Amino acid sequence: MAGLYFEDFEPGNVYRHEVTRTVTLADSIQFACLCMETEPTYIDEDWAKRNGRHGRIEVYPYYALAIVMAVQVTELTQGTTLGNLAMGGITFPHPVFPGDSLRGQTTILGKTVSKSKADRGVVEFFHEGFNQEGKLIASCMRKGMMLRRHPRV
Structure with a gap:
């Protein structure tokens, strides 16, 4: 499915994304290690059991955010993002644990037509991620350069 164009986005629209993803311990550790994360809370199960704030290993929060950001692509921005x-205002209000299933939701905050290039505009997105219990696990604001369907002349 192709992504939406600049004209398709309206401030206030909310998109609840259909794709969900169950997070595995192996995926989280691999992602954390690729990012050079050395915090044992996210990469050492034994340490987390003995010393962690929840008594068990947590999923690396930036991995959870990456999932939340990625699940919107096929529905909203695939092939139309320049x-x-x-990105800003990133929050992680609730931890994610191996075995949690995550889903995303995107709200359109605003949009601005480019003054210098007729074929594009900027859309401001607010992405939220939730676990299987509906608890908010991550959020962030993002500005994306989007193609216009009908560029002005």
Whole structure:
């Protein structure tokens, strides 16, 4: 499925994404290690059991955020994003554990037509991730450069 164009996004629209993903311990550790994360809370099961704040290993939060950011692509932005311009306001209000199933939701905050290039505009997205119990596990704001369907002349 192709992504939506700049014109398709309306501030206030909320998209609950259909794709969900169960997080595995192996995926989380691999992602954390690829990012050079050395915090034992995310990579050492024995340490986390003995010393962790929840008594068990946690999923690396940036891996959970990556899933939340990725599940929107096939529904919203595949093939119509020219690039990500900014990310901010990242929060991790609830930990993720191996075996949790994550889903995402995106709210459109705003959009601006490019003043310098007629074929594009900037859309501001608010991405949220939830676990299988509906608890918010991550959120962030993102600005993406999106193609226009009908560029102005």
